[in-house]
Amino acid sequence: MEKHNLFTGDPFVDNGFLAKSYLKDISNEPQTDLDLINRVCDIYVDRWGAKINALFLNSKVTQPAFKPPQKKEKTYEFYQNLDKPSSADTTGYCRTCGSQGALFKAGRDVFCLTGSGDYANFHHGHEPGVMVCKACLINLFFLPLSVLQMGGCLALLQLNSPEVRKYWREKTVAANFSAIGIGSSDAILRSKYANPKNALFNLAKEIINTTEADRGSQFLELYHFTNFGASPDCEIYRLPAPVFTFLDIVLRSCKKDWYDFVRAYYRISGASWQDEIESWQKNKHGNERLDESEYLNNPNLIYEKLLAGESIISFFAGYARRRYMKDLPGAHKFIVRFYLEEVMLMEKERINVIKRVADTILDMAREEDAVNKYLTKIQGPQNAYELRSVIVWMVKRHNKLHPEQTALITLDEYLDYLFPPGQFWSEIRDLMLIYLYQRLHEENIRIEEASDNADNA
Structure with a gap:
């Protein structure tokens, strides 16, 4: 198998490769990497107005000094020149995939969160950037098609299993091209979630519902990041394998009971949880109920505890006592046992x-x-x-x-x-x-x- 067909473990390179491989799969005839770059560059520039600054800072596509035709021309020229021996910065081992050969410096214009070449000691061995091979550099160009806009940052999943890859490909890349096909895509695909912690649990639910992810070993990692401007940032949220296994079990056996319990522990100002109707109500508006979409991004104590590796046993106990006093059952006994x-x-x-x-x-x-x-x-x-x-x-x-x-x-x-x-x-x-x-x-x-x-x- 050729090196550029392998997943590397780098979340940005792998997500770019995921998008590129999808494009190849749906093409009616064989396409070179340059053909695919041209096609995708048209999307970035013409349909999205080059609004990918949070991924590629001051790149050929996002450079405001260039007009649309120049953006596409200079982008094509950059990737075409990678085949010229004189364009390589050095030779050695690619930082992301480990292959040996010609290497190119990758700064924030082509590779998220890689630092600035202005500081001579920023990178290993005083290198001018992260040194990567041609294949990885090309894969990175397709990254915007496999990320989600999540609040003020972007999000992607670490592609650590075939099931997650299949799911994320449909969730992002396929959804993007579906929207592009009907003319409704004008920017990076937006998630309904702005809270990455809540989003991660929703992604876990969708993976459980749509794949046969391996119970016992599957874990999820969500990268919530931005490469924009002077304040690049990245937070990594990890859903451990034991928690994923627990969710897999409860969502297949007592789904409603689990979500009734979880919903009671959102933090919502000006509202109170009503056990009798299993809903949130606004305190100043009589019996007006809150729709779940109204608090979807509020902090949830159960999700936060599970991600932090902290116990939720006290919440099960408080829930059981409070509901008993209202002649209602506590959390389903199987949920507690599965958790333990x-x-x-x-x-x-x-x-x-x-x-x-x-x-x-x-x-x-x-x-x-x-x-x-x-x-x-x-x-x-x-x-x-x-x-x-x-x-x-x-x-x-x-x-x-x-x-x-x-x-x-x-x-x-x-x-x-x-x-x-x-x-x-x-x-x-x-x-x-x-x-x-x-x-x-x-x-x-x-x-x-x-x-x-x-x-x-």
Whole structure:
């Protein structure tokens, strides 16, 4: 296989190659790279008004001093001259694909975020730019066709699997040429999302719905960047493989329950979430509901926690308690279990021990007609010492009520499953509460609201 037909791992070069390969696939007859460059340059200049400055700073296409015919002529001339031996800046190994041969310096006019040649020590070995081969330089020219305008920046996906490549090709390149075909394309394709974190979860949903991405190894990386002006910038948002696997499972088995839970944790000023109708309402407009499109780009606490690698167990607990008080179910029990197993990597034995202890505690509470008292004891602890004291109290109480039965929890279970090294104590409390509220709702056991200071979700 020729080197220019390989994906390199560089997100900009690979996305450019993705667009170029699509053009070759849809062409009725064989096309050279220069033929494709001419075709795409016509789109950039004539249809888009050369508005690709955020990708190619002061390039032949975006240079304001050039009129449209000059933009196209000078662009064609630049790429045509790459075949001349005298045009190469040096020889060596391409920085992006590793191939050996003639190399050309690539600055921000042709390669996003590569720095300025004005600073002699900016690049490795005092090179005048990132040194790349002809094939990679050509691939980069097609990049505008495989990015999305997302808010004030651009976005692209790292093409790290065949499924992601296939999806992104349809999402961007094919969509671009469809719009061009009907005359509705006048700039880089725009996403309905401006918030890259929310957008990444929507992309994950679409990939899950439309591909057979490998559960267990697939992860997503979204590059949110701009190459424009004096303030080039890039943020990389990574959706880890365990989170992708978790989403894959819940979107196939309990999709509605998951999104009902997620929607409750947007941050929206001047509105409040109504559990009964599972919708946001404006505080100053009676019963007027907010359409999801109105808060699509607001920060979402669940998405932010998942991307940051932080636990959302406390949110499951707060959600369960709040909805129980309104005689509504909490998050689907399978969602919580999938999260614990896939994202938190919690062993099934440990989950089962926590459930068994919670079951026994509820049985004791019902036996003494003191469900509210027991629930308050579990919700109350504000530190590990207080929670341990409550567990010990429960063990003693169980021994007193049922001396003939096996202990509520053994020493090994206490050390290995409830309070193992590195485990944050509040997660144990919250997991017990989630399961207790689930059982209370399922068995239609109603109590007054238990008092505590632990509901932080």
